[in-house]
Amino acid sequence: MHFLHVADSHLGYSAYHKLNENGLNQREVDTYNSFKQFVDYAIASKPDMILHSGDLFDSVRPTNRAIKFAMEQIIRISENDIPMVIISGNHETPKMRETGSPLSFFEHLKNIYVVYKGKYEKIEIGDAMIHAIPHCFSKEELIKNIELAKKIDGYFNISMMHVGIFGIKEFSRGDFNEQIIPSGYLSPDFDYIALGHYHTATKVTENSYYSGSTEYFSFKEVGGRKGFYDIKMSDGIDINFMPLKTRSMIDFGSIDCNDLPPDEITEKIIKKFESGIEGKIIRIFLKNLNLAKHKSIDWNKIKKMASKSLHFEVGYDLKEIKYEMASKSRMASLEEEWRNYISSVPIERKKEIGELALKYLSEAKG
Ligand SMILES: [Mn+2]
Incomplete structure (x- = not known):
């Protein structure tokens, strides 16, 4: 069994003011670039499956651009006949069930399994049994779901969770809706536990690993590697960290x-x-x-x-x-905000439009 473990791609994230040559937020484009590198690697290395341990998207309502990008990449995986399991993370889980999940868009694609309904699901892929535990609406529900996941003889048993861990060392991000469980819930019965949520690739227990995120999202992550795991399992297990090229x-x-x-x-x-x-x-x-x-x-x-x-x-x-x-940093004057913005976007008749807007602003103020 050969598989890839990835997590926390946070597609649709954007930050700072820098735009690229097409006028798109540079940091948003960075998250797309690193995820595409991962998909390119996956297609070239043809694993038996891919596990994505949550926070594929940065938010419950990603932009059309983020959805389009994710759809294109997941379709590439689907069409290359690589099974992929994606569980929901705290970032893409709505506060109310009725809102629905952006992961649901992928459930119509061949080879793609999305687990986002707050319930434990078992997925059989080749000789592996995937015990997928998505983000849950409460800690009680999460614990109940974790307790339902039991290894099944005759398979490689792999579980997936999007959680913070405390006990050995604390692995949390301080998000308002994160789920943190004691390390005792990381059962040694599984052959591998594919964790998501903590953004730095880390071995947590003998059989559980965070793959970390595919880009940097905070200064807390400085110094940590960015990438995913390439794992081969037979009698033993061979786990290799594969770095991605990201923004420094x-x-x-x-x-x-x-x-x-x-x-x-x-x-x-x-x-x-x-x-x-x-x-x-x-x-x-x-x-x-x-x-x-x-x-x-x-x-x-x-x-x-x-x-x-x-x-x-x-x-x-x-x-x-x-x-x-x-x-001070909250907001400069409207005129200043406008000047900063117009100087950063690639448009024609920049000077003319820039001055016209300033004229309208002063008229409106008057
Ligand atoms: Mn998360």
Whole structure:
């Protein structure tokens, strides 16, 4: 039995302001690129099956673009006669059952099994029995479903869950509707437990693994690998992590600003950029920085240097400055928002349209 374990592709996710040459959010496109790499690998390596352990989509109501992309890729898998099981994760599970699941679109495709109804389902694929446990509406229901999943002799028994784990070490993401179970529910009876939810590839117990996400979605994930597992099972089990090419995310750590004059802080920040920031998502943390000093830092110079990155973020620890920055970043003036937007989109007659809108804005204000 040869199979691939993947999870947390979060299709439809978007973030930051950077658009690509077609005017699409660059981070959204990044999630499509990494998932397509996975599907290309799957089709080339022809496994006996693919297991996707939840959060295929980033939300309960993905955009038409995200649905179209996912449909195209899952159809490629279906048409190559590779069975695929997808369980629902917390991100694509509605608060009310009546809302329905975006995974239901795939249930009409040959070879594709979607498990999203909050109930344990068994799926037989070749000599494997898949015990698929989707995201449930309550922890009680989840535990009941986990207890229903029992290994069946004569098969490779593989279970799938989208959960956080506590007990050995905590594996959680802090999402509002995540389900966290004690590690004791990871039964040693199964040949393999394909976990989803925690975004860094990790071995949790002897037989249970998180494959991690297919892209970076938060600075908490910096340093972790991104990819999926390629697994061969016979008498023993051979588990190989396959990395995907993703957007780079760098955390430059912190600078203690306590004894530093503003110009030195400026220089120290710019010095960090020398390691190469082009197209990357970068963050720096300024410790002990007060509001007065903040105002004297040469932010124009820093922003100019940082403009090669895809996104530049600054973190602070002192409360006064955190509040100030939060209230500032909420929204610039309408005119400023418009100028930023129009300068970033690839359209013709940019100057003319840009100025026309500013004229309308000032008329509306008047
Ligand atoms: Mn999740």
